[in-house]
Amino acid sequence: MAAGQEQLQDIMRQPAEILFRHELEALREEDSGNIPAGWQMSPQSVLKFIVGGKAGPTEITPKYIGNKRLIEMAVATLVTDRALLLIGEPGTAKSWLSENLAAAIYGKSGLVVQGTAGTSEEHVRYSWNYAMLLAQGPTPEALVQSPIMRAMEAGGIARFEEISRCASEVQDALISILSEKTISVPELGKEMNARKGFSIIATANTRDRGVNEMSTALKRRFNIIVLPAPADLSTEIEIVKKRVSEIASSYDLQAAAPADEALLKVVTIFRELRSGMTLDKKEKVKSPAGVISTAEAISLLTNSMALAASFGSGELTDEDLAAGLQGAIVKDDDKDRLVWKEYLDNIMKKRGAQWRGLYNACKEINQ
């Protein structure tokens, strides 16, 4: 193995363009569509990379499972000069989709600005290497470009995570970038013009809405696509199953993949707690205060697998699952403990022998 490849294997979390390098290569090779300026492949191939299919003999695994039309709209947005904003509840694959879109379109998903309350205009535009600035004055070498400026220069895709967490003046700095497609650097007396292919994919969480409501001026520059929670039980099970096996293999977890029965139980519990109703719609259920998204179901199962692999027989038991469920559902709130207790007693206990083992294990922990 080449030295570079060995190093890549040590990376804790591989970016999408490395993880799916073979798929991306296969798609580029067989691409016969029209490739937009600055793109690595045609919009049809980008779509295939995201929703799955075949490129010659190579299997393309689905990255986003759900409504294909949404992905078509997302890709079509990026073909034009409009930016893309993915919004939705936590854990609805906004970040995952934006990473995979950037990997397919631009070949790199790493030009990221993480939106926080502390994000400043400099993170969006540029800043200076102050030692060099003091020594030599403003020179191109002393300029520290933001990921967005680098994407403009390269004609690539920049990602802006959790954009609604930024203060409004930071969000406003984006408006001029998105409408003028330039960043001026008055200190150097020059302007940086975006090359063809430049765009921004931003994400925002609907639970954060109201922290800093995005201005209409900024919203108008984005095409907004809402990613929904998985539509039905079987879709959600499919998503969880696929991601758990991918994540478990990347951690080299020496545990058996969760049985279909365990997946069914976890996803059922999650969907019922989330919707406030049993799946057959016959009984009402209280929802915990915290978020119980698909992403949580995925991490719950991988955590339970780690428990089973490290301290159990390698087979996922009801006790391992119960420990995971407790952590996912009862966050820091005593009310959650009560909600979970009620669910256990009113719903799960009555579900009969198949659920008994899990019920007992959950009951034991949720004292």
Ligand SMILES: Nc1ncnc2c1ncn2[C@@H]1O[C@H](COP(=O)(O)OP(=O)(O)OP(=O)(O)O)[C@@H](O)[C@H]1O
């Ligand atoms: N419809 C889906 N298709 C494929 N994977 C999904 C889907 N929904 C959720 N996931 C998985 O859920 C996990 C979490 O997704 P991600 O971190 O992108 O969520 P998010 O929407 O950005 O959440 P947050 O708002 O908390 O940042 C990922 O591993 C992703 O694969």
Ligand SMILES: [Mg+2]
């Ligand atoms: Mg995210």
